Amino acid sequence: MEHNMDEKRKISLQRADELYNEIEDFLQFKEEFLRETAKRRDIISRQHKKELMEYFGASPEDWDDWHWQLKNRISSVSTLGKFIRLSEKQQKTMAEISKKYRWATTPYYLSLMDYEDMSYPINKMALPSPEENDASGELDPMGEEFTNPAPCITRRYPNRLIVNVTSSCAMFCRHCQRRRLIGESDRIESEANVSAAIEYIRNTREIRDVLITGGDPMMLPDELLEKIISRIREIPHVEIIRIGTRVPVTMPQRITPELAEMLKKYHPLYINTQFNHPGELTEDAVRACERLADAGIPIGNQMVFLKGINNDKYIVQLLNEGLLKARVRPYYIFHPKQVTGTKHFQITVEEGLKIMEYLRGHTSGLAIPQYIVNAPNGYGKIPLLPNYIKESDESHARLKTWEGREVEIGYFDGQ
Ligand code: SF4
Structure with missing residues (x-):
């Protein structure tokens, strides 16, 4: 049937109304969330930062220095209790769990927490909870220890591999899927082990893509990190280098202008990070991402679906749209693995797929990452x-x- 211009416009306007109805609820949610987050940032986090600086006798320059953040990580329940309201029972349980699974948080990440409400997502990602006592699951469900052909190496694919350079992280996330590697102390791999890993890559001509991870490789001083990156870059068959790091989220002070300058010498270099909740997209975190982007480094986000944190379609949409504004491309959403001590974060594949189904059409394709299950026994990624x-x-x-x-x-x- 032929339509004249007026009829076409009328149909288009009706369709625009229909489309608006599709997103009206999200827009209301977003407005409320942003109002609440602005209050948290402008009043609560600022106040927390002031209190923490007073407690540690720190200057603003100290706060902005990642060495200071690292040196003053909070890892004792009694120190935590000076800021967060914890009952005696909670303190006792946290102290017990921290003997089993290490925990620590940077003063920066602590400043983002809710001091009254332990169910706030930022608290839940950082602070031990009694649910970690559940012994079900495995410490190495992906069987990484059976895909380790040389020191520090994990190899699950024909032409790419992982080099683990340290067991240290700025914060020890409660949902960590590699918590078996997070030891009692901050261990940087020995030069001999790293050299053996680099030799393996040099002698394995099909490896074209190397992911440097840990722990968190950004825990290494610039010089040491550069030494490793430059040695890998010298290998002719290595086409791209990737770095996996959560410091833009947990200690954005680490992304200094000097670090960005150093990294940009080794292009093509990519960084993948892990924002799990829009509350983590603070001014400091966004600045860190922009600094890396300005150095020409494409940044991808690898969110993990976590119950109570982001198993909500609107939270995922807000996070992914916020990431794009910070020039970070939502790259993967990982289904949580059955790692011992993380059962309380578990969601089902059906729940994850519903969220993915919602995203399509309700946000830009750029804000829709691939949903991935990591197969047991190191058999690789399964896209869903x-x-x-x-x-x-x-x-x-x-x-x-x-x-x-x-x-x-x-x-x-x-x-
Ligand atoms: S930064 Fe990554 S490796 Fe380190 S504890 Fe968190 S999730 Fe685990």
């Missing part, structure tokens, strides 16, 4: 997608759109 195919054969396919409409596509000549 909601099912959009209703039926298909050689002549046609019936598909579902993001709004749930069924459509049919045919093929030329029935092929």
